Amino acid sequence: MSFQAVVFYVLSLILIVAAFRVVTAKNPVHAALYLVLAFFTASGHWLLLQAEFLAIALVLVYVGAVMVLFLFVVMMLDINIEKLREGFWQNFPLAGTVALVMVAEMLLILSSPEANLAGFQAGPAVAADASNVRELGRQLYTVYLLPFEAAAVVLLVAMVAAIGITMRKRADSKYINPAEQVRVRRNDRVRVVQVQAVKPEVDTASDTNEQQA
Amino acid sequence: MNWADLNLMPALPEMFLLGALSVILILDLFISDAKRGITYALSLLTLLVCAVTQVSTFEPFATVTLSGMFVDDPLSDIVKVAMYGVTALVLVYTRQYVKDRGLFKGEYFTLTLFALLGMNLMVSASNFVSLYMGLELLSLSLYSLIALQRESGRAIEAAMKYFVLGALASGLLLYGVSMVYGATGSLELAKVAQAIASGSANQTLLVFGLVFIVAGLAFKLGAVPFHMWVPDVYQGSSTAMTLMIGAAPKLAAFVFVIRILVQGLGEMVADWQGMLVILAVLSMAIGNLTAIAQTNLKRMLAYSTISHMGFLLLGLIAGNAEGYSAALFYVIVYVLTSLAGFGILLGLSRAGFECETLDDLKGLNGRNSWYALLMLLALFSMAGIPPLAGFYAKFAVIQAIVNVNLLWLAIVAVLMSLIGAFYYLRAVKVMYFDDVQDHSPITMSGDMKLVLSLNAVALLVLGAMPERLIAMCVEAMKQSLVVL
Numbered sequence: 001m002s003f004q005a006v007v008f009y010v011l012s013l014i015l016i017v018a019a020f021r022v023v024t025a026k027n028p029v030h031a032a033l034y035l036v037l038a039f040f041t042a043s044g045h046w047l048l049l050q051a052e053f054l055a056i057a058l059v060l061v062y063v064g065a066v067m068v069l070f071l072f073v074v075m076m077l078d079i080n081i082e083k084l085r086e087g088f089w090q091n092f093p094l095a096g097t098v099a100l101v102m103v104a105e106m107l108l109i110l111s112s113p114e115a116n117l118a119g120f121q122a123g124p125a126v127a128a129d130a131s132n133v134r135e136l137g138r139q140l141y142t143v144y145l146l147p148f149e150a151a152a153v154v155l156l157v158a159m160v161a162a163i164g165i166t167m168r169k170r171a172d173s174k175y176i177n178p179a180e181q182v183r184v185r186r187n188d189r190v191r192v193v194q195v196q197a198v199k200p201e202v203d204t205a206s207d208t209n210e211q212q213a
Numbered sequence: 214m215n216w217a218d219l220n221l222m223p224a225l226p227e228m229f230l231l232g233a234l235s236v237i238l239i240l241d242l243f244i245s246d247a248k249r250g251i252t253y254a255l256s257l258l259t260l261l262v263c264a265v266t267q268v269s270t271f272e273p274f275a276t277v278t279l280s281g282m283f284v285d286d287p288l289s290d291i292v293k294v295a296m297y298g299v300t301a302l303v304l305v306y307t308r309q310y311v312k313d314r315g316l317f318k319g320e321y322f323t324l325t326l327f328a329l330l331g332m333n334l335m336v337s338a339s340n341f342v343s344l345y346m347g348l349e350l351l352s353l354s355l356y357s358l359i360a361l362q363r364e365s366g367r368a369i370e371a372a373m374k375y376f377v378l379g380a381l382a383s384g385l386l387l388y389g390v391s392m393v394y395g396a397t398g399s400l401e402l403a404k405v406a407q408a409i410a411s412g413s414a415n416q417t418l419l420v421f422g423l424v425f426i427v428a429g430l431a432f433k434l435g436a437v438p439f440h441m442w443v444p445d446v447y448q449g450s451s452t453a454m455t456l457m458i459g460a461a462p463k464l465a466a467f468v469f470v471i472r473i474l475v476q477g478l479g480e481m482v483a484d485w486q487g488m489l490v491i492l493a494v495l496s497m498a499i500g501n502l503t504a505i506a507q508t509n510l511k512r513m514l515a516y517s518t519i520s521h522m523g524f525l526l527l528g529l530i531a532g533n534a535e536g537y538s539a540a541l542f543y544v545i546v547y548v549l550t551s552l553a554g555f556g557i558l559l560g561l562s563r564a565g566f567e568c569e570t571l572d573d574l575k576g577l578n579g580r581n582s583w584y585a586l587l588m589l590l591a592l593f594s595m596a597g598i599p600p601l602a603g604f605y606a607k608f609a610v611i612q613a614i615v616n617v618n619l620l621w622l623a624i625v626a627v628l629m630s631l632i633g634a635f636y637y638l639r640a641v642k643v644m645y646f647d648d649v650q651d652h653s654p655i656t657m658s659g660d661m662k663l664v665l666s667l668n669a670v671a672l673l674v675l676g677a678m679p680e681r682l683i684a685m686c687v688e689a690m691k692q693s694l695v696v697l
Binding site: 142143144145146147150151153154156157158160161163164165168 | 224231238279280282283318320323324327330334340342343346347349350353354356357360361363
C-alpha cells in the first residue's frame with residue numbers, strides 16, 4: 001500500500017467518524033466542532049487530489065468563516081437540546097435505511113461495468129511546482145476577465161442595494177455622539193443656583209388660621 | 214490569451230458607464246438632499262456620453278473580443294443606443310414622481326445605471342457565462358429598485374415575488390445551459406452553434422436543455438404560462454419602477470433571446486419553433502382576454518405587455534432574418550409606446566395620489582385635452598391602429614409569419630389584437646366621454662411635458678414613415694447574424 005493510500009484511508013476514517021459524531025453528539029457545540037473536523041479532513045482529501053486551491057478555500061471559507069459564525073450562533077442562542085433530540089432514535093431506522101440505500105446505489109454504480117471506471121484514467125502528471133492557484137488566477141484574469149468583472153459589479157450592486165434598502169435616518173432616534181460626550185464639561189451639565197434661605201411665612205399663617213378655626 | 218490581442222475598444226461605452234457610475238456613486242455621498250439634482254444631471258450626462266461613444270465607434274460588422282465573451286455588432290449598437298435613450302426618458306419622466314415619494318436618492322440613479330450596465334452586457338454577450346452575468350446584474354438591480362420604496366408593503370411584496378420567481382427562472386435557464394454545455398462541450402455561442410451543426414452533439418441532451426432554456430427565457434419575457442409575476446409586480450411596484458421594468462429590459466431580453474436561440478441554438482430552429490408557437494398563442498390569448506377584466510390601469514398594461522410579448526415571439530417563430538428584424542422593430546416601438554403611456558400616468562400622479570385605475574382617467578379630455586390626446590396616441594399605438602407605429606410593428610411580424618406559411622397563426626394574432634383593441638378603446642372612451650370626477654390641476658414640469666409630447670408624436674411620425682427604422686433593423690440583423 002502506497003503512502004498516499006494510507007493517508008487516504010486514515011483521513012477517510014476520521015471523516016466518517018467525525019460526520020457520524022456530528023449527528024450523534026449530544027452537545028450542539030461538540031457537533032459543530034466535529035463538523036469543523038469533517039471539513040478539515042475533507043480538505044485533506046482535496047490535497048491528495050492535488051487540488052490545493054479547493055483545499056485552502058474549504059478551510060478558509062467553511063472552517064474559517066461559516067463554522068465560526070455557526071458556533072457563535074449556537075453559543076449565543078439558548079437551544080433546548082433535549083427537545084431537539086426528541087425522536088432521534090424514533091427516526092433513526094428510517095434515516096439509516098436511506099443511508100444504506102445511498103451506499104448501495106454508489107456501490108452498484110462503482111462496480112457496474114457500464115460505468116466504465118477504467119475509462120477515466122488519472123490525468124497527466126503535473127510538475128511538482130505546478131500551481132492550481134496560479135492557473136485559476138490566469139484563467140480568471142484573462143479568459144474570464146469580463147464575467148469576473150461583472151461578478152465584482154454584481155457584488156457592488158448587492159452592497160449598494162443592501163445599504164439603500166436598510167439604512168434609515170429616523171427623526172426620533174436618540175443616538176449619542178461619543179465625541180460630544182467626551183468633550184462635555186461640568187459647566188455644560190450642572191448649574192449652581194444660589195437660593196436664598198427664606199422663612200416659611202405662609203405656612204405659619206395657615207397654621208394660625210387653622211388654630212383659629 | 215495575449216495581452217496585445219486584448220481589444221477593449223468595442224467595450225468602450227460599457228467601461229465608460231462603469232467608471233462614470235462609480236464616480237456618481239462616490240460623489241453622491243457628498244451631495245445634500247436639496248442638491249440631488251446634480252446626481253440626476255450627471256446620470257443624464259453619462260447616458261448622453263455613452264450614446265455618443267456608441268455611435269462614434271459604430272462599425273458595420275461584428276467584433277468579438279475579450280476571449281469570445283463580448284461581441285460588438287450592429288444589432289447590439291442599435292439596441293444599446295435605444296436603451297440609453299429609453300433610460301434617459303425614464304429618468305426624466307420619473308423625476309417629479311420619485312421626488313414626491315421620497316425616493317429621489319443616490320441609490321435610485323446608481324441602481325438604474327447598474328441595471329443599464331447589466332442590460333448592455335446581456336445585449337453584447339457572446340458566451341453563456343457573460344450572458345448570465347449580465348442577466349443577474351440587471352435582475353438584482355431591478356429587485357432592489359422596487360424594494361427601495363420600503364414603506365410600501367405592496368412594493369416589498371412585489372420585489373419579493375419578482376426576486377423569488379426571477380431566481381427560479383435563472384435556475385431553469387442555468388440548468389438548460391449546463392445540459393447544452395454537456396452536449397456541445399462549449400459555452401461560447403459560436404462554438405455551440407458549430408458543434409450542433411457538425412452533428413457531434415448529443416441530440417437528446419440538447420433538446421432537453423433547450424426546453425429548460427426556453428422556459429427560463431419565457432419567464433424573463435413574461436410569456437404565458439410563465440407570466441404570473443408580471444401583473445403582480447407591475448401593480449405592486451411604484452409606477453416609476455413599473456416603467457423601469459417595462460421599458461429598457463424588454464429590449465435587452467429580446468436581444469438575449471436572439472443571442473441564445475438564434476445565434477447559439479439556431480440549428481435547432483425546428484425544435485424551438487414549436488415551443489414558441491405555444492407560448493405566443495397562449496400569451497396573446499390570455500394577455501388580451503384577462504386585460505379586459507382589469508380596472509387597474511397598471512395591471513391592465515401588464516396583461517397588455519404579456520400579449521405584446523406574444524406578438525414579439527411571432528417574429529422569432531418566423532425563423533428568418535425578416536422575422537427577426539420585424540421583431541426588433543416591434544420591441545423598439547412597443548417600448549416607445551409604453552414609455553408614453555406610463556409617462557402620462559406618472560404625470561397625472563402627484564404627491565399622495567396615484568393615478569392607476571381606469572376611474573382616474575375619467576374626463577381627462579375635460580381637464581387637459583393635450584394629455585388626453587397624448588394618451589390616446591399611446592393607447593391607439595398599443596392597439597395597433599393605423600397610422601400609428603404600433604400598426605406597422607404588428608403588420609411587420611404578421612407579414613413575416615404569413616411569408617413562412619403559418620397562416621393560421623397570423624389569423625389568431627389578428628383576432629387577438631381585435632379583442633385587445635376593446636380595452637384600449639375603453640380607456641379612450643373613459644377619457645373622452647365620461648364626466649370629470651377629479652378637478653385637481655395637472656402639474657407637469659416643462660421638460661417632462663416637452664419630452665412626453667415628443668415621445669407621443671414620435672409614435673405618429675414612426676407610423677407615418679417607418680421605412681428608415683425598419684431598414685435599420687433589417688440591416689442590423691443581416692450584418693449581425695451573418696458572422697456567427
